[in-house]
Amino acid sequence: MRNRKIWMASLVALSMTVAGCAEVQRAAEDVARQSGNPRLAGAIHGAGNVVGSLFPIGYEEESSIGQAIALQVVARYGGVVDQPELVRYVNLVGRAVANTSDRPDIPYRVAILDHESINAFAAPAGYIFVTRGLLKQIKNEAELAAVLGHEIAHVSEKHILDVIQRSKRLAGVTEAGLSYATSNPAAFKGVIDGAVKKLLDEGLDQDKETDADTVGEVFAARVGYDAEAYVGLLTRLRDLKGDDRALFKTHPNFSARIEAVQKTIHAKHLVSNGLVLQERFARMTKRV
């Protein structure tokens, strides 16, 4: 009889959990534990995790993921450029763009990877990287703003987090791993290593890249930068490397990207005679 009551209480608690009531879930866990039924408490806890893993990742968890991915990006690319004025300049451009993004309420930081390859990355929670090689190809502040807009869009649209959540579900990893990062570091490492592989080796889905191009273009244009600047940069990179995926191997080919950006400029009536700020860019980046 006593057990039956506990089971009934637990059933109600689980229903509440499914309905989104975490407090009731915890209370039910406590009842089961105090009634000498640790297995039931564990089952209720597990059910909470299963349901919880279907919800989006919160900022605190995102921050842990972002830091861990950033560690791998820095390690793989051999460190960052240590020029305070240049770093501050790149961050100021990034902040100006991020402040009018769809997610201005989180911190964004930009680092310059000391690497000659031409690439840029974004890790969750606002960790953004551009390589020295890419910075050398950029001719003005509007182009830099567009590149940073692309990376900020990956963060604001939560592209990497989507990949992580999808892979978690596919793998049947219900224990979220992320909130348990300290108690289950092996699971956390698995999640991070998978995300790093996707970001640096395999590349995000092409639709996410196109999305970042078009959303980022809007962010940069909102600040007042010339919307055509990004088209100019993409065109130069296409001429430099050819129209394949060898340059940004993670991205769609340049022609498709240019076309998508031009369509956005037209559809959203973005300003094509905005600011490019070439002199300020040249002054600030002369030591790159």
Add this chain to the structure above:
Amino acid sequence: MIPPRSFWIPLIALWIGLFVWGTEAWADTVYVQAKTAQLRAGKTSLDAVVGNVKFGDALEVVRRDGSWMEVKTSAGARGWIFANKTSTSKPSGGNDTLARLGQSMRGGDASATTASAGARGLDKASEAYANRAGVSARDREVVDRMTAYQIPDQDVEEFMREGGLGEYAK
């Protein structure tokens, strides 16, 4: 011949629906789409600041003029805001209700994962990851510094003012 009740009831429901929808549409509400924004006495960045609004705040549009719009806050304050700092749809931001709920249900103890998130340095989870993955002290320091890197909002405003960006367009 008067139409039957079964004719009038759906029609009245449709009228009410259209009225409610129309009232919403005519209200012309926009939302602050910037971390912070200032309301000014006039439609230039040189006009005096008469109030501050923050990300996600709802504003009622009084009138539009070029790149600026005159708005009213829910508290009744009135002023001009640079239109590019607003959006017609309510932004969800970085940590919405569903995300917080999910973290709570997963048993997330903020202190376990965010010992210093938003403050200085790596948090416990990424520190544990660095240990397990064998990340060097030099690379940890880079991300540690990156995490702690901050530029005050007023410096960003000054940077935009110098460049003639946003509401400082010449």
